[in-house]
Amino acid sequence: MATGTRRERERAERERAIIAAARALALAEGWDAVTTRRLAAQIEYSQPVLYSHFKGKDAIMAAVAVEGFAELATALATARASAAGPRQAVADVAAAYVTFAEQRPALYDAMFTLAVDLPFASQDVPTDLARGFAELADAVRPIAGDDDLEAITETFWSGLHGLVTLMRSGRLRRADHDRRLAVLVDRFSR
Amino acid sequence: MATGTRRERERAERERAIIAAARALALAEGWDAVTTRRLAAQIEYSQPVLYSHFKGKDAIMAAVAVEGFAELATALATARASAAGPRQAVADVAAAYVTFAEQRPALYDAMFTLAVDLPFASQDVPTDLARGFAELADAVRPIAGDDDLEAITETFWSGLHGLVTLMRSGRLRRADHDRRLAVLVDRFSR
DNA sequence: TCCAATTCCTAGCGCTGCTAGATATGTGAG
DNA sequence: CTCACATATCTAGCAGCGCTAGGAATTGGA
Secondary structure, rough: OOHHHHHHHHHHHHHHHHHHHHHHHHHOOHHHHHHHHHHHHOOOHHHHHHHOOOOOHHHHHHHHHHHHHHHHHHHHHHHHHHOHHHHHHHHHHHHHHHHHHOHHHHHHHHHHOOOOHHHHOOHHHHHHHHHHHHHHHHHHHHOOOOHHHHHHHHHHHHHHHHHHHHOOOOOOHHHHHHHHHHHHHHOOEE | OOHHHHHHHHHHHHHHHHHHHHHHHHHHHHHHHHHHHHHHHHHHHHHHHHHHHHOHHHHHHHHHHHHHHHHHHHHHHHHHHHHOHHHHHHHHHHHHHHHHHHHHHHHHHHHOOOOOHHHOOOOHHHHHHHHHHHHHHHHHHHHHHOOOHHHHHHHHHHHHHHHHHHHHOOOOOOHHHHHHHHHHHOOOOO
16 A cells, blocks of 8 residues: 555645646736646646546636635734734735735636636635635624624625726726725724 | 618628627626627628627627626616615615626626726727716715715725625625625715 | 629638547556 | 556547638629
8 A cells, every 4th residue: 555655645746736837827827828738738747637636627726726715814814913903903904905816816816706616615615715704804893893793894805805806907097096995994994 | 872871881780780699698698608600600690700890709798898888877877866865875876786787797797807908998988987987976975075085986886896796706695795785885875 | 794892701720628549557466 | 577457648639719811702883
């Protein structure tokens, strides 16, 4: 069985290589540039090998998104932990969220606009996704009072998501971004 | 020149047929199902004819989106006009916005998530888009006081857009939609 | 009636995600 | 050490995509 474990180790490493290649390529050139042929060339295997690891391209994107959820949760946690006071925590978490989305647009797309099916039904994604959501909720909690915390958090999240996506698709001027973000934070921290 | 006008009339009619076919197909089966071959078959012409009317598939989607902007503006105007009082106007306009997006998901996608380039740089889109935006602004205005009306309106719009897109991609539970919408309206009408 | 211009179609290019069938590789038994 | 089996991998190809070049058909004017 020693050989079996070595093989499994190599398989796992190759799977990581696929995800890493997909992520790098998506961040560099966008998801349209991520083709199964280019991925196969990158990991120096033939195309069908990809399909022994993932069901299809969507599943590869979902795997990349999973990494993103963990990173976003960490980024939000860091922002909240270092904030001076509850009101500032809302602003800092919001800023961290937007920064994350701006700096890793392809990753954000995989998480929140593409690859609908897979990640939200699997096992480990809800964990990291819940972590990120909990950070938002914890930031909003001190201000929410006795109101519906979940609804407030989800709505706040929607506001951030809307700002990010509309700005990135050219519907909102980038120059006014700070003012809009300030409005959102203000409306959700009083 | 009489013949020329007849030809031009036929051309315009065919262009309308292309847009109508694209819209119907997108609403029925989503934009992925809208292929140039299916469109050509639908209007009973060959594929290259499409390219004598539009630069490419994106341009066809943009043309469909243009129709959407006009319809959205009308829907928002109707909602605002029939509202009882300024606070109710915000709620009604928000509800109308969400209803529009929910009932015509493919149309909404063409307008706000796909087809980035073309519509926002052309001539007639800004008109209808501005009309829709003005309806949102007029609804928010009585409440905004002396604050930055444009920033508030854009942020409110982002909130609506975020709610719609996150819910439709399965990131938010549909059951809690009314509560979230109420939160958003509440936060932007006090 | 004949020519020229316009309109339209056939055929095809390079690409996509994905898969069936053949081939190479590595393992365990005799 | 050899051989047969099982596993892993590759080559080749399918059907579809957006898009376009070049030739055929239709139309309008002289």
